[in-house]
Amino acid sequence: MKNIMQALLMALALSGCAADPVQPWQREYLARPEMSFESGYLSGAMRTHTFVSKEAASGGPALAGGGCGCN
Amino acid sequence: MKPLQRLSLLLALWMAPAYALQPGDVAPDLSGTKLDSGATLSLSTLRGTVVYLDFWATWCAPCRVSLPLLAQLQQELGPRGLQVIGVNADQDEAAVRRWVLDSGVHYPVLRGVKDETLKAYGIAAMPSTYLIDRTGRVRAVHAGFRTSQFKAVREEIESLLGESKK
Numbered sequence: 001m002k003n004i005m006q007a008l009l010m011a012l013a014l015s016g017c018a019a020d021p022v023q024p025w026q027r028e029y030l031a032r033p034e035m036s037f038e039s040g041y042l043s044g045a046m047r048t049h050t051f052v053s054k055e056a057a058s059g060g061p062a063l064a065g066g067g068c069g070c071n
Numbered sequence: 072m073k074p075l076q077r078l079s080l081l082l083a084l085w086m087a088p089a090y091a092l093q094p095g096d097v098a099p100d101l102s103g104t105k106l107d108s109g110a111t112l113s114l115s116t117l118r119g120t121v122v123y124l125d126f127w128a129t130w131c132a133p134c135r136v137s138l139p140l141l142a143q144l145q146q147e148l149g150p151r152g153l154q155v156i157g158v159n160a161d162q163d164e165a166a167v168r169r170w171v172l173d174s175g176v177h178y179p180v181l182r183g184v185k186d187e188t189l190k191a192y193g194i195a196a197m198p199s200t201y202l203i204d205r206t207g208r209v210r211a212v213h214a215g216f217r218t219s220q221f222k223a224v225r226e227e228i229e230s231l232l233g234e235s236k237k
Contacts (some may be wrong), residue, residue, distance in 0.1 A: 005074070023162035024197045025189055031130040 091172055091193025094210055098124070099191040103158060103181030106167060109118070113157075115207075120154045121231045122203040128160045129170045131197040133216040138174035140221055144228070147177045151232045152205070158184050160197070181206045200224075204231050 022030065029035065038044025072174050100144070101124070102113040114122065125141060138157075145155040157180040161167050164182065171180055190213035192201065195214045202211040202224075213220075 023186075023189065024194050024199070025117070025126060025128065027197070028128060028130050051191055 075228040084109060091195065092191070092201065092209055092212060094212060095118070096209050098122075098201060098207055098209050099188060100182055101181075101188050101192075102156070103184040106159070106171060106182055107166075112181060113202075114156070117154055117156075118207050119205050120152050121205060121228060122201075123153060123155045123228060124201040124203060125155065125159065125184060125198055126158045126160065126192070126200070129163070129166045130161070134198040135170060136218065137198060137216040138170065138176055140218070142174060142176045144225065146231055148232065149178075150226075153182040153228060153232060154178070156181060158182075158189075160189075166215065202227055203230065 032042065036044060038047065072100070095211060100113060100115045104110070105112050105137070107233055114124070116135070117127070123141070125134075127137065129135065141155050141157070145153065150157075155178040157176065157178065159167050159182050160178050161182075170176075192199070198212045199218050200216075201209050202213075204210045210231060211224075213224065
């Protein structure tokens with residue numbers, strides 16, 4: 001019981017780290033090309049295309065976590 | 072209530088999603104500085120007109136696509152009571168002026184809107200648009216912009232323009 005309480009308290013304390021996320025209108029600097037994980041736009045686009053076709057899924061790198069979050 | 076239950080409740084509340092504006096809600100008042108004149112404009116002064124409130128930025132590609140279309144919309148439906156308002160979120164004002172000029176935007180573009188106000192709208196993505204009727208209520212919320220859906224948006228606006236002020 002004590003361990004559970006400690007774990008919950010720790011989860012609560014750590015959740016405070018993400019309590020104020022970057023808002024969509026604050027992503028100006030994150031949307032810059034130099035903020036991308038890829039060094040080149042074309043190679044990044046190719047890599048993403050391959051990833052999407054292999055995984056049968058889309059979205060991810062330029063949505064919620066970073067980038068401009070557009071659409 | 073047991074301590075564990077209390078803690079679980081606290082955690083559930085902590086993780087509850089932020090409130091986002093829904094159709095039917097009264098649009099929170101919003102004021103900012105007009106890009107062209109530097110004058111202050113408040114949303115509350117536009118009661119009686121249908122307002123298409125567009126939150127945008129130059130670093131957002133779909134926003135840039137939407138600007139000329141919104142300018143055309145304002146030109147065509149403005150005489151019938153539509154007012155498009157752009158709310159810009161850029162740091163670089165010079166870039167905003169360039170885009171506004173290149174896109175032929177003549178409707179008011181506001182800057183310097185407070186973060187608290189932007190949070191009150193619950194903006195989920197850029198661009199986000201809110202269609203506000205003549206009584207000041209939000210009637211439609213759109214996150215993102217797709218040209219393929221613009222016809223449907225125009226129909227929503229025309230439907231609101233046909234309503235009288237209650």
